Amino acid sequence: MTLSSRIAFDEAAASARARACEQSLMTAPTRFDAEREIARSLGGQIDETGLASFGFWVPELQDQRVPSGDIFLEILSPTEPLDLTRSHQELRFERAFVPVIRTENHCFACVTGMKAGTRAEIGDFYCLVWRDAEDRWHRILDPLAMSLPFGAFAPAELYDVAAMQAARGDTAYWEALKSEAPHKFGPVSNILQVHIPTATASGTIAGLTRQFERLAARVKAGLALEPSEQIFMGYDAVQLLPVEPTTVYEKGPAFWQESNITDESVFVSLLRPDTTNWGYDVVISGMATVNPVLLETGRPDELIDLASVLHSFPGGPKKLVFDVVYGHSDNQGLDALNGHFFAGPNMYGQNLDYQNPAVRAILLEMQRRKVNFGADGVRVDGAQDFKWWDAAAQEMRHDDDYLQLMADLEQEVAGTTYRPWFVFEDGRPWPEEDWELSSSYRSVIEMQRDGDVFQWGPLTFAHNTPFLYTFWLGKYWRIRECLEVGANWISGTSNHDTLRRGTQVSPKMNINTRLGQTRMEILDKAYDNPAVHVLTYVALPGVPMDFLNAMARASWGFIRNQDDRYGVKVVAEEAISLKWQVDEYAYSIPSNFRRLKELGFETRAELARFCEFLPALVEVTEYDLEDIARLLNATDPQLAGPHYSVDALKSVARAWMDDMHDYCNVTHSFGGLDPAQCAFTLGLREFRAARPWLRDNYGPEDHFSYRQPLEGRTLFTALRNGPDGEQVYTVIHMEGKPTPDLDPLRLGVPGTEGFGWKCALRTPAIGPDYLSGPIVLKDSMALVFTRKR
Template identity: 45%
Template sequence: MTTDAGVRLLDEPTDELLAWHRETAAAHDDPFEAAKRLTERLGAHVVRDGSDATVADDGTGTHDGTDETRTEVGFWTPELLEDGVPAEDVFLEVLTPDADVDPGETDVREVRFRRDRVPLRREGEYHWGVVAGMRAGTRERLGSLYRLVYRENGSRNDGRDDGGGWETVADSLAYSVPFGAFAPAELYDVERLDETRADRDYFASLGTDEERVSTTDHDGLPRIDPAASVLEIHPGTATESGSLAGLADVYEDIGEKLRADEPLAPWERNFAGYDGIQLMPVEPLTENPETHEFWSVADETEDELLVAVGRPDALNWGYDIVVSAFSAPNPAILESGRPDELVDFIAACHALPRPIRVVFDVALGHADDRGAELLDDRYVLGPGMYGKHLDYTEPTARAVILEMQRRKMDFGADGIRVDGAQDFTSHDPETGEMYHDDAFLAEMDAVTQEVAGTEYRPWMIFEDGRPWPREDWELASSYRALIEQHPHSFQWSPVTFAHNTPALLTFWATKWWRVREVAEFGGHWLTGVANHDTVRRGTQIDPTVAFNQSPVNPYLGDDYPETLDAAYDNPAAATLFHCFLPGVPMDFVHANMRAPWGFVRDTDPEWNVKVVAEEANFLYWQLGDEKFDDPTQFRRVKDLGFDSLDSLHSFMDALAASVEATEYDLDAMAAMLSALDNPLGGGDGENGNLSATDLDAYADAWMRDVYEFANLAHWRDGQDDDRTANRLAVREFRHDRPWLREDLRDGDYFTYRHPTEGTVLYYGFRESPDRDEQLLFAANMEGVPVEVSPDSLAADAAGDANAPPIPTDGWEPALTAPDVDAGTDVTLANADAIVWRREP
């Protein structure tokens, strides 16, 4: 509770804050440099300076009767000046619940909030204030909600009028948005969160732990070293709860078993053996305004709001962000609704016997269209590939975006993966063309983190396929542009980028030139074929096409689902990337589990039907009759009348065709599909025919069914013991040999046997830098069985004038695929592999 004086502006501290603003602006001739300093204090911060602005030491965030929380708030508001809004009409609106509210509860319920409006002070394009009486959120309770409001003056018409003649501005730098980015933000005590995190010792030791940090930059700050291997995880479908808390439980249980030397369950092995995790984006998402109501005002007076609230439960792969509140965790994956959950997950990873580095996937290039409702126009350059294209040249917007990154990473991330770095482009007014904004990417690289009192630089990873999406991008991209600019950084490799299809025959033959590049200069690449994009793209291939693409690889499985599973998880690929090639191997947990994965989102009322239509081939690749007949799966689609996989196939194929035929006109599509025999209809279409509403309902049912179908909890019991043991073994092999990350050296050798004669056989020879171990690798990447031995490989290499002599004696099997006999003369069937070792 607040003091009797209530929520109010503190004049003298506010004056000091404005004086600091003026001094900071005057000290920098460059507007961007000034903005970088100013944006550090934007948002809402609990002031904790040891004076009368303290929070009680009991950890609850309550007051002891004498001290009172002070909150410093700041907003960048150029639109208010452009619209001529008088300074005296701008306020901070503070909403304090009149009873305890559980922000983790997803069920919508009505909550009454007391409303206070506090005048703010204007300085240039900013509004500032130091406010007394706000309640700071903690792990145990919801804090005061807040937003900037101003009296409507009739000069704006962007749909943000919250009623009563007031319009609102969201805090784009909020730390907590328990009811979503379109609701008021929560004042959160992030300093206390940092002070109480369980992994403070992990960060305190960064400067001395040579296993995790062996490099320092010119300024002396430690930089997190790259992982030996990485696992990509989608938090929303990784566990039954679909939350970071559920994921933390998985790693806490794994840690307990490892410390007790107890065996892991086969499904647990799919999460283990890595020292890096790349989380798919954990930022707040866009919302469907027609179906998502996580904050809805039911009634209001001047002093109170009655609001229907619920923790967001949007289903999404994570990349449909709104940019605003980027620095807050996505509440849809917070079981408790508390930002602490993200820190708890990171701490669980850091507490493992071999700590796991956590990498955040920063997808600022995926600004959804609805983000424009929350951001000032000066953030947006125009339409972009995924919605809105941000303007990285606007000085303050540029600074705010970097500050968003800093705050998000300060939750304790070890690394940052910049999604789609090739999409960070800006407009050159002189040439009229777009250019890669490498200066902004350099600013992203320069951001430092401070966690638990330790300042450090994160492991830097870029996804950059420039000149993608130019038509010849696959031939033209070096995948090294940013490594050359930032030698400490890593990039996704050409066999990791989005469009790889190992389920098709000749993939490993036609991709050889890219795989060879990994061997030659892939030491700073993330490698491997399985990630959220490659598996998704694999499910979108039409396997029935007879021309214009390679046929489906008949050696991988007896049906399409088996083929896809084995394409993205097989011993040959796992051994190649983990036991021989340089770089950092990365796997996708859904591929490890051989679980379904697709493009999932329920957030876009305009394009959902089109997105679902593009997933028509998902039925071939992921959904056989046995899986569809499971009564627990695809319940919503079945409730719509699709009682067989054949009927669903027919409808999805027709839906996909209708999108192209009508150029995505929903009414025309509904009319076209009404002529077919399908169970839909009876909605608001005439005479029981299909309507656009029916198609929307089908799309929503599909998305929700696929999201549940992809949840890994359904696939735990089906894990093969031998397979998962082998994959864990290849990861441990990698960890035991950190030298494998480096490029092949003189004396090493990597090739494929040609002529292939029906088998794409990769093989190679590597020697450790101190020359105490030699490895001989062979894998049947695709094709008919082939016999191999050290003798045969040495003889094969002898025909290559560029090959070093490969020893023929002293080799012992170090690692074999589950179906391969350990020996020197072995037969490798499709996707089988072996590694021999010897001590010179």
């Protein structure tokens, strides 16, 4: 059956949608209230009767005075089986146009006979099209699409979301939370932060799901866990770096390329999306669904599968936390959304117009649909960037009302209504120059109604460098803040941002060489430091978070291979990471850096020499690629690599990003994991989980200080008192010279007097036979004692 013969326009249903839209606009208390009601009907949806409904917010058609007779819903259906697991395929799509019912700046269409996608079957594709006075066609893509197999810049697939939700494997988990009032999730005890493309060999959501399925099976069977499995265990929650569609290749190729276009059909060359990205370069359009690059099968069901496995984990469910990015859009978003979404450029690309009622409503609806995949918590990226222009005061203001709306949003999964736990990254007044000094990291906490809203704390925000001497004493004033108000902070120094910033530090600075023999060892231990883990998990309040790449001692950086215009500049800024993360041996492994080797950088030394020249030339030429190429070709002795031209420089930049992405995969580091370190950190996480009161701020009987005089070292001591009478006492050597022989229990810390102390935890460098008494503590060593009063 042809597409045109199986589908039919349901004018009555479309008219009813348009009337409902008009009714909302006329009767809702405010325009924003009306737009929130309307937003629920936008995008492509299919009901239980098989009626497919489509709604679009199209103020640009009003701007250009496009008449209703020139606006249509375009439906595209492949004439041959479409395989989303293939790298490339060329198919003919049948094409049909359906009228729309328009009401000012909204358009609605209802269609019978359309095929909706499911896990097992590919559905029909769609978008809105309009015809100009010269009979040229223009497309409007669906920003609220629930399936984008070819990314945010291609037609969307109509998807059966109800069927996907009905098949989820964690229904019992959600039903157990159902009550008359919406369930409210509170904070977790700790978090594992995961970048899906580097977390498993497959780099997909399905691959991560299989990893947790294997862990669950081994735990259920009582089998011993290997170090590569232990680094995933002991966490109460898993936080994914953003899984939304990101930017695409600036100069192509496009993942959906059309030719031989007629009114009845179109020939499409399809590429499986394969960009590499750290997750934060979003275009806003498509935020309700999943980045197809992360989907092994191309089906968004994979995200629900992961939620189901985590929620069904033996020994207790693991929570799932989404990281959402609504504080900015990459400039590519201008090609995916109409101009009314944006409020002008910023350092990342574009500000969003949060004061536009329709934009405000659509962004919240995107969030609602995304979290309904089954997230227990939400982390909001860059909350300090949610701003609006106050024309009366002639200044930018933070949109705290919008942040409150985000936290108030009710979700529904498996018939259970709930509100997720919320975490905000907010460093205001960042990016002002004095932000490190003046940021309180509590702006959202103090303004939100819920007492369990969290923010990233000062030891978790960017620009933390725990491998520099005096770092810990320099941050001591922030540590004191953690003790007093840190209960609602995310704590820990290893995350996607701090590890990236660490690789950008000049090795000429005052590096703590006691952390390792090489730069790689120093960096690895700085962000997987047993003493820092003890500080985070035992001494400090808040919710600890670890980054998987740091715990695996794998590499990490700013990974993005889509840039054409600024790709060389980005690599110049990242080039210093070669000194921190890649040694001669790592580079010599045949599977590592194969693209750069093919371009002529056969050894690390050859690449390192190029990386010395490139940043300097980017600066002195003010990023003139032709000048950079000419100067690189003039070096004596000649640089390794290709003969340099603008195109060659871009090829090197692309090879760098693709090679670094492969190199950062944590599976490459599994063979070098230290069993003692992995077992210790797992035991530390279990210690914290058994004592939830350690999340609380310090009380009057608690103590934290550093031993004085310093005498060339930073030695922290902490005593905490639990509500059940348990005391936890910690001695932590953060940096510097070894101590003389000292007895940790005889340091005169108030509250530690008397007997009954038992050594509960000791860092791997301290033998298991140590129970108490005099000991020499060295850099990164720590002891934890407990007793019941």
